[in-house]
Amino acid sequence: MELITDPARSAWLTARIDGSDTVAGTSGSGFEAYARLLHPLTAYRVDSSTADEHGEPLVLESSVWRWSEVTAKTGRTVHPDVAWSAVGGRDDERELVFDDGWRVEPPEEGWFAPTQLAALTEHLAAATTTPLEVLAAIWDGWGDLDGSFGAVTDASTRRGRSRIRSP
Numbered sequence: 001m002e003l004i005t006d007p008a009r010s011a012w013l014t015a016r017i018d019g020s021d022t023v024a025g026t027s028g029s030g031f032e033a034y035a036r037l038l039h040p041l042t043a044y045r046v047d048s049s050t051a052d053e054h055g056e057p058l059v060l061e062s063s064v065w066r067w068s069e070v071t072a073k074t075g076r077t078v079h080p081d082v083a084w085s086a087v088g089g090r091d092d093e094r095e096l097v098f099d100d101g102w103r104v105e106p107p108e109e110g111w112f113a114p115t116q117l118a119a120l121t122e123h124l125a126a127a128t129t130t131p132l133e134v135l136a137a138i139w140d141g142w143g144d145l146d147g148s149f150g151a152v153t154d155a156s157t158r159r160g161r162s163r164i165r166s167p
Contacts, residue, residue, distance in 0.1 A: 036080065037120070039107030041065040046101050065104060073098055 016028030023034055043065040046057035067078050070087050074096075078087070084107055085091045096104045125131035 037112075037116075038067045038078075038082070039109055039111070040113075040116070041067065041070065041107055042105045043069070044103055046103060048101065060101070070096065070104055073102075 013028050016024070016030055017026065018024045018029055023029075027034065041064065042062070044062040045060045047060050048057045050058045052058055067082065067084075067087055070076075071078050074087065074089060076087050076089070088096050088104075088106065090096075093106050095106070098104075
């Protein structure tokens with residue numbers, strides 16, 4: 001990817017954002033298809049009968065889980081509007097602890113591993129007739145806290161990325 005230094009490069013996307021509480025309000029309207037990516041979850045299984053030098057249970061194995069693996073254990077459902085609080089059954093940031101020793105940390109929002117972006121880019125490139133024009137737009141900001149800030153990051157496989165900050 002190359003860095004885009006001209007913020008006008010993202011004007012086409014910000015013009016599609018309508019400010020509503022819908023996908024179009026944060027991702028823009030008028031696209032043929034949309035995909036929502038749920039942050040992967042860090043899971044690990046511990047042995048509660050043993051402890052390390054800090055008194056913490058020993059970790060026997062660790063893994064990356066999908067949200068559907070958690071819902072299989074909690075009896076909840078993943079759907080297009082799913083929120084982590086509904087999957088985990090709580091609003092706090094504590095890990096979920098299961099009777100079989102598995103513990104699952106809440107999703108690490110705001111982080112998208114480069115390997116995940118690379119995998120996504122392969123799928124997007126295969127789904128277009130202009131693969132060198134694939135763009136990745138990533139929400140960056142906390143405008144939902146007071147409505148005063150928002151940002152869009154525009155990354156292209158050919159031209160890189162830029163930031164637009166709106167008052």
